[in-house]
Every structure is written in structure tokens, then in C-alpha cells.
Amino acid sequence: MTTTRMTSSQETSNQNGSGRSRYHDAYGRWQSDPEWFWEEAAREIDWSKAAERIFDPAQGVYGRWFVGAECNACYNAVDRHVERGRAGQAALIYDSPVTGTIRTFTYHELRDEVATLAAVLQEMGVSKGDRVILYMPMIPEAVFAMLACARIGAVHSVVFGGFAARELATRLEDATPKLVLSASCGVEGARVVPYKPLLDEAIALSAHKPQACLIHQRPQAQAVLVKDRDHDWQAAVATAREAGRKAPCVAVAATDPLYILYTSGTTGRPKGVLRDTGGYMVALKWSMKNLYGVDPGEVYFCASDVGWVVGHSYIVYGPLLHGCTSILYEGKPVGTPDAGAFWRVIAEHKAVVLFTAPTAFRAIKKEDPNATHLQNYDLSSFRALFLAGERADPDTVQWAERILGVPVIDHWWQTESGWPIAGNPLGLGALPVKYGSPTVPMPGYDVQVLDEGGRQLPADTMGSIAIKLPLPPGCLPTLWHADERFRDAYLVTYPGYYNTSDAGFIDGDGYVYIMGRTDDIINVAGHRLSTGGMEEVLASHPAVAECAVIGVRDSLKGEVPCGFVVLKSGVGQSPAVVETELVGLVREKIGPVAAFKIAITVGRLPKTRSGKILRGTMKKIADGETWTMPATIDDPAILGEIGEALRKRGLGE
Template identity: 40%
Template sequence: MVESAGDVRAEDIVFDPPAEFAAQAVATADLYARAAADRLGFWADQARSLLHWHAPFTEVLDWSDAPFARWFGDGRLNVAYNCLDRHVLAGHGDRVALLWEGEPGDSRRITYAELTAEVKRAANLLTALGVEAGDRVAIYLPMIPEAIIAMLAVARIGAVHSVVFGGFSAESLRARIEDAEAKLVITADGGWRRGKVSPLKPAVDAALAGGGTTVEKVLVVKRAWDDSEQLAWTDGRDLWWHEELAQVDWEHEAQPFEAENPLFILYTSGTTGKPKGIFHTSGGYLTQSAYTHRNVFDLHPDRDVYWCTADVGWVTGHTYVVYGPLANGATSVIYEGTPDAPKPGRWWALIEKYGVTQLYTAPTAIRSFMKAGREIPQQYDLSSLRLLGSVGEPINPEAWLWYREVIGGGRTPVVDTWWQTETGAIMVSPLPGVTAAKPGSAQVPLPGIVVDVLDDTGAPVGRNESGLLAIPEPWPSMLRGIWGDPHRFHETYWSRFSDGPSGPVYFAGDGARRDHDGDIWLLGRVDDVMNVAGHRLSTAEIESALVSHPWVAEAAVVGASDETTGQAVVAFVIPRARHADEAAREGGVDELRAHVASSIGPIARPRELFLVNELPKTRSGKIMRRLLRDAAEGRELGDTTTLTDATVMKAIADRVRH
């Protein structure tokens, strides 16, 4: 293993696909040639081969009303039927669909036949409660099987689900319910998190307090409390999930809907202003979900056990916990709790227990494992793993290398994937049996996807140059709009560049760099790019430099106002446990600042660097840089309700002040 990219550029470190892996890989190099020869024909082939169409489509793409796309518009299908019924009819009803584990240790093995029956019954319940095609249903649940059952039941009847992450406050939940005009809320009494019950039903009550919403009923799953007397109850509105299910029939015939029938609304976290309700439709979204899941994760559904660690409240959970895996007939692990509950190593114990073959998780989680030390995963048998994936933010080369060596045993391919809520599915990623992987680089657009890196004028950048990531051609799983706000949709995503040869160009909001081979390296959000004395510096690049130092487990960098340079670099660093004393000694902070200067250049040297025990993170694992910026600039902290632990941010703010 290369311990640091300090002496060797990360882009010069290359790992070829293992020969045995490549020989059996699902995706082969000819995919690129087929897609390049006839891109729309390629997508039509994927849609026909991966999905069941009740009424076949004859038109692949209608881009005449760009940027509003119609993919497979005259085709008809049922999303839930594609994820469930057809596998049972094909003789795979006994295959396990979900291996669910609750944080306290309770577990369920749910086959495709059992999951299909549960979803049919839930679909009948929704219909009995008056939910019709096109109605919106808010889902506010922990990571329990009922969350997936609810999503699929909503999809089965042609309604639209809006899943709200269980870490969001009552105020955030209400804003999403109001914007979507939800008719029904599905929630639970609570969920388990770090040995305690995280209440959910009380947050729903608070969100609906005072009336004024469109919600007619609240379905409540009994999960966390034996004593339901603890719950407030509104007669006529609140209903127990299990009691209502017992009163409806098991049989339900899935009806086909148009390919452009809305499937879900998913709200961006919206740290400021009104959250954006990104909405996706059915046929194109499910096509790209199944295609990317099958090819990027090299899925062999008859023998793999796949685990994406995301919560269904985020788009990764939608696409790579629910729709992609189930459309492909995969067996998936679902876990309710945190990686360190009841003790560090819980994830590794689950991999050993279930024989997980593919693990898909976030760089933040990987860096937290690095901080805890390799001694923990080395206590477990992880030899079943044959592929690792990264999602959610750029992964620094050091974390990528640690992930491959310590978790993957130095043998597994690593797929570093780039995509967004708005893109719906993976857009840029290595193909594990084809691509020679570079630590920290998402590398190349997938076959069928067109991505470019442009300068401020809209011209493509050259090799070894940075710019803005853009998508000049439509793709099947693309967002179809911002719910109820077409003007904001156009202004937010399609106005940055003038039209290209095929029409509007989508601006992703991310910066990127092409290396000497033309491979793509993500630099993070453009609003996470600082302008220091006229120099554009990526926070991700500086964080990567810090983590390449042997003392550093994790780092977060923000730009703070500076009278002299416009903005200055401020860094927050978590030292590795065994190097904490060295980092804290006199001169330790200066050594870390100098390391950044030598790695990137003097202009990137942090003005200030703070050693901290933890970083402020949401329950999805994202670092809240907005709050760190508040602290660095001496402002009152903004909303901290979505943090896993609000005391972490208070401790950091106190340290900065003093």
C-alpha cells in the first residue's frame, strides 16, 4: 500500500482489475463502443432488457420541450411489479430480498415472495384510505422493512412518495409535507439509535400541530416502544399500521402507468431558503437505476449479498437500497443503527454474519473507521467482500487506499461514484472489471452518459485543468423538475451555460479537474471553492492534503472572510488516536499547516487550524461546513437540528472563540 500520495501523485497510482474478477465481470469494455455508436439505441436496449413493460415504448426520448425530458414516454410499466412480482413469476420467490438487522439485534429474512405479499397488502391499505394515483404520501420512518414496503406500495398504486429522513426536525417535516401537499403520513413510534429510542411520531404530531395541512391520516408502525401509552393519539387521524393491514386483502394486481408518471419527490436538505422538491418519474429512473446497479457493482443476483449503508431518506437509499437492487433481484442487507452501536465494529460483524460481497458507503464513514484504527475491522472475517464502493462526496486518496487495503484485503476493486439527487443514478464511475482504478478519482462517465468539464465560458478544459462539471446530453434518470416550481428548476440547473448542440446544458454545481489521462477528479461543490487572494482553492483538495499526513484521521476545511485576501483557509482536524499527543504538542499545528503548503502551495496554508475531537455531521454522515463557517467567522450558529450531536458544534464554536 502507498501510505501517502505526498511523494507520488495519486493520479499516477493505478490498480488494474484483478484478472479473475475481470474474467467474470458483468460489464465489459464493449459497452462503451455500443453506447458511443448509438446512445439512444443503447438506452432503449437497456430499458427493454432490464425491465418488464406492460405496454412497450416506441419513442426513446422526447427532448422537444427541453429541459423537460420524456424518456420512453409512450411505454407503460409498474415500478413495484418490476421490483417484485416478476421475480416471483420467474421462479425466484424463495430468494431472499432483504436481510434486515435492527440495532438491538432483532432481525428478519424476507424473501421476494414474502415482500411481494406485504407490498400487495399495503397497496390495498393505501387504496382503502383513499390514496389514488398521483396523490402524495410522506414517509418518515427508520431503516426498517416497513420503510421499503411503504415506498413500493405507494409506487404500486401510481402515487408519489416523499421520504423524509428521520433525522429532520418537525419544522423541516412540515415544510416538506406542505410543499408536496401530502394526503397521508406513514411514520413509526420511533427507531433505535445508539441504544436509545429516537422518537418519530411526536415529531409528526408537532409538524401537523395547528392544522392547515392536507394530511388526512397518519399510519404508525409499532417499532420501538412496548408501552404505546407514551404516544399522543389523535382519534380519527392516527391509525396503527398493523391493525389496519389486518383488515385488508392480500391480493392486488399491479396496474401499468405511463413511464413519465411521477414516482417520488425528494427534498434537498435546504440549509437556507425553501427546500427544493426534486421529482423523478418511473421508466427512465428505473432503467438507469437497474443498469448502474448491475454494472457498477458487478451484480450476480444468484450469489451476491449486497449492502448499501445509506438511509432511504436520501437518494442513495432510494436508488441503491430500494429500486436498483430489487429491480435486479438482488439480496440486500438493511441495517437500522449506527456503525458503532452497541460497540465499534458492528458493520464488520454484519459483513461477517451475512457474507456481504459488495459494500457501498460514504467517505465520511471510511475516514471515521480510519480514525478508530484498523485493529477493529481486522478482528472480523471480511473475506467475502469482492467489491467496495464510495458515494456522497469526493474521497481523498488516503481514505481510498485504506479502504482497499484494510477492508478489501488489498484485492478488491473500488468504485468511486459521482452522482446527485438530481441525476437520480450514478453518472461517473469506474467499471470494476474494465477500468484501471485511480485512488480518489471517479474517472469516466458510464457508457451512455455524456459529462464534460467546462470553463466559465462553457468551453471544455484541457488536460491537467480544472473547471465546472456539466452534462450536455439528457440521461434517463434525470430530474424532471422542482415540484411546483418550473422557473426555479430552469434557473437553478440550466441557466449557467448557453445551449449546446443538443439543447440546454445541465450544471451540476460541482467543480472538477481532468488529469493528464483525461480522467475526472471531483473537487466538491463550487460553493465549497474558496477565492484566496484571487486563487481558486478547493476545500476537498486541502482536506485531502491534510488527511495524507499520518497524524490526521479526518479534516474539514472552510473559507472564512479575510480583510486582506478576501477569504482565508480555516481547517478543523481530528487527529488519529495514536498521534493525538504529537499533533497537540507545541509546533504540531504549525507542522500540519506547513504540510498543506508543501502539498498544494503556500497559498493553501490554513490561516488557522483547530484540533477537534469530532466534526459536526448530519445523521447521513455529511459534514455541516456551513456551521463550521459560522464558527470561523464568529457568527451565531445556524440551525443545528439535523446534527447527530449538537454538542459537537457547540464545543468547536467555544474552542474557536477562546
Template identity: 45%
Template sequence: MNRLFFKTAPGIAVSLAAPRHLAGATPACKIASAGRLSLMGRSLRQASLAGSRGISTSPPVHSKLYLQEQLRQRSLNDPEGFWMEAQREIDWITPPTRALETPDPTQPHKVNWFPGATLNVSYNALDRHVNSGRKDQVALIYDSPVTQTVTKYTYAELHHRVMQAATMLRSHGVGKGDRVLSYMGMVPEAIVGMLACARLGAVHSVVFGGFASHELAKRIEDCTPKVVLASSCGIEGMDKVIAYKPLLDGALDMCKHRPAKVVVLQRPQMPAVLRPGEQSWQDAVDHIADKDLYRGYAEVEANEPLYILYTSGTTGMPKGVVRPSGGHAVVLQYTMQRMYGCAPGQVYWAASDLGWILGHSYICYGPLLNGSTTVLYEGKPVGTPDASAFYRVMEQHKVTTFFTAPTALMILRREDPHGAYRKKYDLSHVKAMFLAGERCPPEILRWWVRHITGVDDTGRAVHHVGSPVSNVVSDNWWQTETGSPLVGTMVGLSSDGDEIAPIKYGSAGLPVQGVDLRILRITDAFDEDTEVDPRPTEAPRGEIGNIVLKLPLPPGIMNTLWNADDRFFQTYFRRFPGYYDTGDMGMVDTDGYVHILSRADDIINVAAHRISTSAIEEVAVEHNEVAEACVVARAHPIKGSVPVVLAVRKHHRRDHSDRVIREDIVAGVRERVGAFASVYVRNVVFVERLPKTRSGKVLRKMVRSMIEELARAKDEPAGVVGACPVPTPATIEDEAVKDEIWASLRRWAAEEKESS
């Protein structure tokens, strides 16, 4: 067809030549013993990657084993030695004498890392840097284009503010093990509150500012905080202010639990009316004099909780992920330099929200544990003020490592397709850029690489890292539950690009230290989460299956769910005995690269063919008039289910009609995925925006539920009328998008009904 506009590109299972042998030694190399690989050393011996069968569009080419895999193999073969070496970079009160123990062999999912050791994470993030000569180094940069504010805090200044907040919390009875809930948004006081809790050994639970009262109430009732820290409002755009205090009041009115104190940061954009007994942050914290400061810190056992972070649950009750203090600190310190290539004194920017795991790990704790400078950004990729926002922040603050979600790149590609804004800024100082939150379609990553590095990889499967390592763009994969990456590219292991694993488009990278990742075959008898597969079978390379981690899990991963230890086991360990069930589907290709395809419930079963939604989305996005796409299933009387494609058109391209683009997408899927995918022209629906969470994840379940509601009502004379009956997800970024999608799907259903 002469109207197809898809760029030629291999599928996700293409093979890749492994990087050249790693030889020599970095300045930071530590050789543990002859013939043994140290934590930061390069290759000490040669090894070859064994070939394995799998689907591939070209013959696999295997070379010598590269450093990232050598480190991982050592961590799996000798976890005791590996992690006892890693823990030396943390200051302990009582140093560990061993790395791990399994107290009960009948519960292999229950592992204690660094048992008996004690530390204070806030001390590690602040005091040790103040005491070792970094007190005048900038620790935190608050960059808020929505308030036209840039404020910098040195380590000494941040340390002082944290002691003030800890003094306030302690005056209200907060001590070790008590909970403090934070509902503050992207303000420096939110980080101050987190570190103050850690200083006292209290357990913080950060909730997105602007969360609906009902969802906030669930979290208050579950974690029963002694104190609530809040902001009077949040600022979502240049002219969008959201009142937080009325939402908090509504939540507290629903709760049986009553916190001892509510402290509210009064923001000038919308000050709040305080209830009796409540106090402003300005009065409660800022005026505490030096002579009144509590300067101590609690001694916390390594396996005691640092925080509770709630993630969505299938029952409607959020899951309170509990993060162990010691293992988390060790892994964050380790990954800051080896994974992300950010040294002490350099600037790290994660463009995320403190309410997400990325905000906890790599806005607050990771950079500060490492002695780096962290950027707290209160803004958007576009609209604050325009599509230059990310580039401006990177250049202005000399960011070394940048982290965002693929959705941000999709938005930038839609608004600035030719990278005009990018050309105005010097990003030569940026070493690496990372993506996480959703799978990044290859076309989106190629676009970003082209405009960031100037290298046009159109149609290529692999991007080789240049020397010296600079402007590397890499996907990586992890979860709220894990707290740090499971799969990625460890760009900090060498300054020589030949020694860094190449980037493979469509893949999240290679497993990292401590991660024994496996793919288990999909068995029809065990498709439901309620079933147990007593004999899990590993899939060969190239075959799509359930992504699991073989026990024991590495340090830093959650060790339970708050008030729900049985749910912890049932959700993550029951289905596949001996493994942690990630809930994701994917495959490992012939070169060992991991491809995260979708959540398990996003696999569409079409006439007995299991198809990943991401495979179809990838094809749709490669059309040069499509900015974004989302694929979900709809019921089909013969095939069981078929895909529905929701597509967002690019603003700057209107060369063809919707009908023509629908036909192009269908033809592209038939060519790239296969006719069995059963993508029909009538099932391609155009929408203005996709529904997303604040971290950029597309809310596919909500869309799927809407289609199910329309299917149930299709035989009613008037069809579905009125407001959307599907509940609004608590994590949705803009509730108006839900109504837009519902209206589009109603029109689609009505048109289909008329034509049938």
C-alpha cells in the same frame, strides 16, 4: 523537518497507464451486430486513447480503449439503440417504441425517456420475481444491532406485506398521482410503504425519521400528502431512542394541509400516544386478511413520477426532486450488475439511510429490481456495538457488494487504525465495495484497501484490480438529482481484473453510460449563480473548472422539481446553456479520470488563486495524528480570504503537541499545494468532532457561517456570547456537535483577539 509525518504521495493529477485491451466474451455477452459493442459484451475492436495536455507528475501511458469507455461512447453515439437494448430487462405493460424525445426544441433540458411506455415499478421489484421462481429467495434482510434483531423476508413474504399496505392506502383514497409522506426511519415497514405507493401509482416522499418539526412541515405543505406513514420512534444507538411522533405532531400543527390519515408503526422501545382518527400500523395493515387484499397494480407512464425526494435548497425551501418511473427502473437494473457487480440472488448492502438517494436507489429499488437480496441496516459503523459492525454484517449475510460513505471509513480508521476488528472476519466473498457522499481522501482509501485486501499501496497513485475480481474498493460520484452514478468503476463488466479500469486514488473514476461530462472554465465575469455564461468554454485536461453534463441527460435523472418547474431550470440549466450544472468543481486528468474536488461554493479564492478545500484537507488527513479535517474560508483584509483548517486528532496518537501538528500541517500544505494557499498556524483549529449529515457529508457551510458571525462580532467588547446564532441544518446528525464546534471557534477567536 524531522517532525513531518506525511506519507509521500503524488498529487491528484498523476497519470495512469490505461488497462490492457479487453478481448474475448463474457457468458452474458450479447452482440448486437458485427463491429458493434453490446451492453454486456467485451471489446470487439481495438482503439487508442488520444493523449491530451494536462498537469501530470509522470508521463501518461495510454493503451487500448477499455470496455467501460467503449460502452459509454456507444451510449453517446447511439443513445436510441443503446437504451432500447437496456430497457428490455424491465417488464413493461406497454413496451417502449423509442428511447427518447425532446418535445420542445427550445427546452433541451426537457427530455422524455421511453415516451408512451407504461410499467409498474413495484411489479418489477416483486411480482415478476415471485412469478419466475424466486418467491422463496430472501428479498430483504433487516439487521438491527440496536434492537438485537435480524429478520429475513422472502420475495413472497415481502410481496404479501406490500399488498397489505397497498390495500390500506387504497382504503383511504390513495390512488395514482396522490402523495404519501413517510417518516419512519430504518425499519422494514418503510420499504413496504415505498413499494405499496409504487404499486398504486402514488408518489412517495420519504423524510428522515427525526427531522425537526419545522423542516418536516415544509415538506408536508409542499407535497400535500393524502396519508402520512410514521414510526413512533427511532433508535440511533444502543441506548439512544428518539421520539418521532411528537415531532410529527408539531409539524402537522404548523401545516395548513391536513392529511386524510396518519398511520403510526408502534415500536416497543417507545410507543406513541395517537390522536383521534390516527391508527397504528399494526391495526391498519398487519391484520388485513388474504381475502381482502387488493392484488392489482397501476399502469404508470414512464415519465410519471415514482417519488419526490427533498434535497437542501439555498433559499431555505427544500427542492423536491421528482424521479421519473421508467428511466429510473431501467438505469437501476442496468447498474446493479454492470456497475456494482451484483447478480440476481446475491446480497447487496448499502449502509445508508432510506431518507437519502442511496437508500432509495440501492437499498429499496435497485436490488429488488435486480432480484437480489437487500440489507436494511439499523446501526452505525462503530458503537453498535463496536468497530466490527460492518465486517460482521458482510460476513454473516454473505454480502457481495457493499456501499458506504467515506466518513464511515474515517470513523473506522480513527477507532480501529490497525484493522484489528477486520482480521476477525472472512470477507473473501465480497466482490466490490463502493464509496459515495463525499470525496474520499486518498489516504483514507489506501487505509481501507490495506485492511480489506492486504495490499499496501502507501504512496501509490494507482490500485490495479486483481483476478478474479474480489474486494475491489472504488469511489463513485452522483447526486440526489441524478439518482444513479455519473462517475465510477464498472466492476461488473468482467471477472478478469485486467479488464477493469484501475482505481486511481483521489479520483471518483471514469464517466459511465450516457454521461457526457465536461469541465467548463471558470470565468470571473460569471462566478455567481445568478449570472449566465452565454459562451461556456471547455477547460483542457488537468485544469479545474465547473463540472457539467452536456445535454441531453441520460435516463433516470430528475425531470423537474415538485411545484417548481421554473426553479428547476434556473437552478440547473440557466447558468450554462446546453449543460446541466452539477454545482461541483473538479477536473479531468490526462487519462480521463474525473476528480471531484468540492462544491462550487467550497472553492477558496486566496489572492486571486482558486484553491479547492479538498486539496488542503487531503494534506491534513495524511498526517499520522489527524483523523479528519474540514477546510473553510475566512475573510482576509488583503488576500480576500484564507483557509481555516478544522482538524480532529486520532484517539490513539498523542505523540506531539497541538502546536507541533499545526506547524506540520502548514509545512505540508506549503510543500504539496503551495505557499500561496496561505494556511497559517493560527488558522488550524482542533475540534473533537466534525458536524455531519446522516450520510456523512461535512456541513462546511454551517462552519463557514459561524466564522463569519465571529468576524462580524470581533470588534464588540465582549465578543460573541450565548448560543450559536447560526441556524441548525435540518440534516445534521447530532445537534450537540454544532455547540461543540461553536465553543471551539469562540475560543479560537478569543485567543486570536488577545494575541493581536
């Protein structure tokens, strides 16, 4: 594939420096001429064919970016760095405390691995536009597979490794993949999770049958291959390597899909978030320098999973597009082996930035509240911590600031957006922190707070968070083969806007506050109250490690809040004393109007594997409604514990 290189005059070349943030200048430039702004940003990407139109409002559901352009995501993430002096630089560091393995791949080695695997995929019949499902653990081959699909123009859809068979089956039916790439097992802490039986069951359940499966055999568990359908990954790659077969990069339209990423739908049918190729690369490349403040050649540590959007954007594509070294971590924040796991990785590999979920830091704080493990590691290379995935409570942010002594930056985005909607732009010069806020909208996002009638609300007024169309590059253009469902889910509620389904407000300085999902705003005797605000109060108690507040049905007030708290290790007070203090604290900070009278101490909170607390399921249990086990739950046993705790308080019957 031949490409053209354009010189850049955009602000991505700016260094952090000191003094006034350049954020307002950048946002103002976008506001005054959005197409010019993104045309300039696009100069950081190599295109085999330039765009005919930067934005065409007549294309797609709400318009499409970089119409007529052609490019390849794998070329931009890997090959161009090999060609321009980074061949010997580390591209990927695989750090797996659960298997005791650390491996480093240079950009040259990464290119060879990806090109060889891409040739295998082609030999198995995969071509441009075909779908490939990846059901993989956090091993280098998962990254090779994503990039190999991108290399030949195939559309990958990563399903979290170990996902329930029925849920995997629904994704097989929706994406209709030609091929499934998987591994014999995953390793989660001390547990080995066999993947192959789950994959076999999913294929049996699915109306769509893939033509073949490529299975990577891990030493922790060997999978039994199905004759005429399953192929041994290592053997296939070895044969291709011996024959010298390597697939070249295939040019695709900028508007062609790069991947499908499924989120749970309210109807029980998963929603396939579609990501296009060109706009996604432009947005991620812009964000790496301007938001995260990282330079090419530096080490970037995103402690997520490739099964989630964070892993797609900031383990694989973002860091590699920018020429960074990306850490692929197969482990937990605690327990592999202890609460110093992240500090070891940062120190050993000299990472400059860590991006993780607030729940990871709450787990570290619970296990090691005084950060004693931190004293064992040299974090002199470390510059900033970024948190996203759910609301970062001020207490956790302030605790991280105290122990780390670096900026701790909350930022907010969604699977659908693909990259941050709001954040504190470290690369443009950080703005003052306001605890509880992910700071300000990034260029491309016109974020507004609307009432139920779609009218814009004044500053500091709670409402629904919506984004004025068009969405910027990188965001979903639609759902996979479901334009009408996309309109109904996101665009119908507020015509002319994308409905985020998040609730919050914007203050007089333009700072965004996300207080929870719109269904996390509870109505207590006619007063609309944020459960996020109550969680903020509970988290400020020195004994509380993490918490969740839900609205429970009440015959008199409509709803009343119920708080669940997990206490820090080594707390001297009894749970009953802490619960009484928490009730008084909410009454003091929010007032009697909150009607907060129920605080329940539990050992753990139910979460998805990405760390999001399952508040909706907890509410159904508390209200005595019928509920189903969420497919993404990390440990199903916790919901039984929650139900028992509620029954002791006379709830959930």
C-alpha cells in the same frame, strides 16, 4: 397487470472476466447512438406497454425518456421475481443491532407484505397520483411502504425519520400528501427518538393537513394516536390480511413520478427532486451489473438510510430490480456495538459488495486504526467496497485497500442524478485507480469542465463541472411542480448544460476529479485554490482521522484556509505538535500560495445524518455571520464546540 418480456442482447449479461475493460466500448456505443443504447438497456425491464419514443426532446423541460411506455416499479422489483423462480430467495435482510433483531423476507413474503399494505392504503383513499409522505426509521415497513406506494401508482416522499418538525411541515405543504406513514419512534444507538410528537407538531404547523396517518407502533416507545386521524398500522394490516385483501400492480406511464425527494434549497424552501418511473428503473438495472458488478441472487449491502437518495436507489429499488438480496441495516459504522459492525454484517450475510459513505470509513479508521476487529470475521465472500456521498480522500481509500484487500471504488453522484455520474465500472472490468478521482463518466453523462463564461476548459484545468443535456434516464426531469425553479437552479448558468454546482477538473485520460462544491473553491490573494486538495494533504498525516478545510474571510488576502482535524484514537503527539506539522505539510505539498496557517484540532466535525460535513455552516460561524441550525444536522452541540475552538483563535467574532 400484464407485462411483456423482451430478450436482452446488451452488455449486462457479460461477466467480469479478466483483460481489457469494456468500459470504453460501452461508452462509445452510447456516444454513437444514445437512444439505441438505452433502448437495449430497457430490455431488462418488463413493460406493460412499449415506448412510442425512446427519447422525445419536445417533452418536459429538456426532453423525456420512454415516452408512451407503461410499467410498474413494484412489479419489476418484486412480483416478476416471484413468478420467475426467486419466490423462496431472500429479498430483504433486516439487521438491527440497535434492537438486537435480524429478520429475513423472501421475495414471496415481500410481495405479500407489500400487496397487503397497498390494499390498506387504497382503503384509506390513496389512489394513482396521490402523494404519501413516509416519516420512518430503518425498519422493513419503510421498504414495504415505498413499494406499496409504487404498486398502486401513488407518489412517495420519504422524509428522514426524526427530521425537525418545521422541516417536515414544509414538505407537507409542498407535497400535499393525502396520507402520512410513520412509526412511534426511531432508535439511534442507545437513544430512542419519539417520532409522533414531531409529526403532530409538523401537522399543526403545516397549512396542508393530511387526511390520515398510519402509525407503526414499535416496542421501544408507544405513540398516542389522534382520534379520527391516526390509525394503528399493525391492526390495519392484520385486518386486511385476515380478509385476504391484496392490491394488484397498477400500470403507470414511464414518465409518471415514482417519488419526490427533498433537498435543502438555498432560499430556505426545500427543492422536491422528482424521479420518474421508467427511466429510473432502466438506469438502476444497468448500474447494478455494469458498475457494481453484482449478479442476481447475490447479497448487496448498502449502509445508508431510505431517507436519502442512496437508500432509495441502492437499498430498495436497484438491488430488488436486479433480483439481489438487499440488507436493510439499522445501526452505525461504530458504536453498535463497535468498529467491527460492518464486518459482522458482511460476514454473517455473505455480502459481496458494501456501499457506504467515506465518513463511515473515517469513523472506523479513527476508532480502530489497525483494523483489529476485522480479524474476528470471515470476509471471503466480499468483493468490493464502493464509497460515495462526499469526496473520498486518498488516505482513507488506501487504508481501506490495505485492510480489506479488495477493490475500493470511489464514485460520484447526486440526489438529482439518482444514480452514479462517474465511477469505476467493476462489472465492465475495472479501470486503473487514480486516487482522488471517482474515475470516469458513466454512459449517458457527457461531463465537461467549464469556465465562468461557459467555455470548455482544457485537461487538468479547474472549473465548474457541468453535464451536457439531455441528462440520461434516471435523472430528475424537473422539480415537483416547479419547472421554472428547476431551470433557474440547474440550467440557466450554462445554457445547454446541467450545472452540478461541483468544481473540479478532468485529466488527460478522461478521469474526473471532484474537488468540492463550487463555493468550496476559495480565492486566496487572487489564486483559486481547492479546499478539497488541502483536505487531501491533511488526511495524509498519520495522526489525522478526518478533516475539513474552509475559507475564512481575510481583509488582506480576501480569504485564507482554515483546517479542522479530528485525531485518531491513541495518537501520542499533542494536538499542538500535529497542528504545526500540518501547516508545514500543506506548505510543502501545495506551496506558500495556499497561505495555510490555521489548523485546529477538534473532537468531532459537524455532519448531516448522511455523513456530509457542514462546511458552509462552519464558514459562516468562522466569518461571524448569522447562521441557522441546519435541519439535517446529526448533533447540534458540535457547532457550539466549533464556535468555541474558533474563538480561541480569534475567529468567529
